[in-house]
Amino acid sequence: NAGVTQTPKFQVLKTGQSMTLQCAQDMNHEYMSWYRQDPGMGLRLIHYSVGAGITDQGEVPNGYNVSRSTTEDFPLRLLSAAPSQTSVYFCASSYSRTTTMFFGPGTRLTVL
């Protein structure tokens, strides 16, 4: 198993550009989520999904969209990048809401 994979590892955007962060898992996990980590802070939940076709907002959803068309993939879209979205983004997955959550390696995003 590759576990949770994320692409790209690094990305630089200009203000106003859009892009999609990719996340995939090969563990047949139903639960997937996106977090952002800002310097000196813990991770904060952006969006999550409890299965294909089902998504919901977390603590900091503004400026981001998600969709879940398959069990394996959970992309995060930045609609119009802003400097405040400069952060490290983590995707995570778990089999159920009571099992351990596994994290991808993260994507470092810089918005100029």
Next chain:
Amino acid sequence: AQTVTQSQPEMSVQEAETVTLSCTYDTSESDYYLFWYKQPPSRQMILVIRQEAYKQQNATENRFSVNFQKAAKSFSLKISDSQLGDAAMYFCAYRTSYNAGNMLTFGGGTRLMVKP
């Protein structure tokens, strides 16, 4: 909403010694899960240990153990025989068991330095 607090931004320990990292949380729920994650410079989030709130016995994983005090809402991590590879950021996290939301609530982290 639940909150998780780590009151020690940085801790230092001598190699082979023992160190304890503190975590407190606030919740009105009785059933939940608590975690400690390690984040080395590689940025990867690695699960260190997990505790179910309904279990009275403290979780242990090799050199890592927790002191779970449910009434006090305290969840500290003890690292015994510290090794240089233990140097990292450590995050305490809470997960509800009541709703379908896939939420982990994290504390702000503690940076652990290990001196040779």
